[in-house]
Amino acid sequence: MAIRKILTEQDRALRLKSRPVTQITPHILELLDDLTETMRRADGCGLAAPQVGVLRCVVVVETEPGEVYELINPEITNRQGTQRVLEGCLSIPGKQGFTVRPEQVTVRALARDGKTYEYTAHGLLAQAFCHEIDHLDGILFVDKMLPGTLHYVDPNEEK
Ligand code: ZN
Secondary structure, three states: OOOOOOOOOOOHHHHOOOEOOOOOOHHHHHHHHHHHHHHHHOOOOEEEHHHHOOOEOEEEEEEEOOEEEEEEEEEEEEEEOOEEEEEOOOOOOOEEEEEEEOOEEEEEEEOOOOOEEEEEEEHHHHHHHHHHHHHOOOOOHHHHOOOOOOEEOOOOOOO
């Protein structure tokens, strides 16, 4: 496993659409491992492949320590309710703001074993799934931020 460099807001790659994974190769498994390691090192609760400059539909999410979701070609198949949530992003250090996300989502994705799974998530996990899946379409939370809710935090103290 290796720590990869996390791109920041100015990087154009964050605005591009990622391509679906057609075959789960050792390269993709290594990407999953590196994403998890990089996310943990940065103290984040999710990381998408484009954030490390790889334009493939792969994300990892870990809102509860030790409970890592590895999502390949994720798709949101159901959304229910809404929640107003505070968001930040490892690619946008120092900025936070509020967005409105579904309170519950169902996500269908491939896992590293090549099988398709469905996950139904609420609250923070639902928020994290939506945030990371948005990255695959080149969308950042600041695009969805409620007007007037942007604020700056010390990136070293936001945890
Ligand atoms: Zn993000």
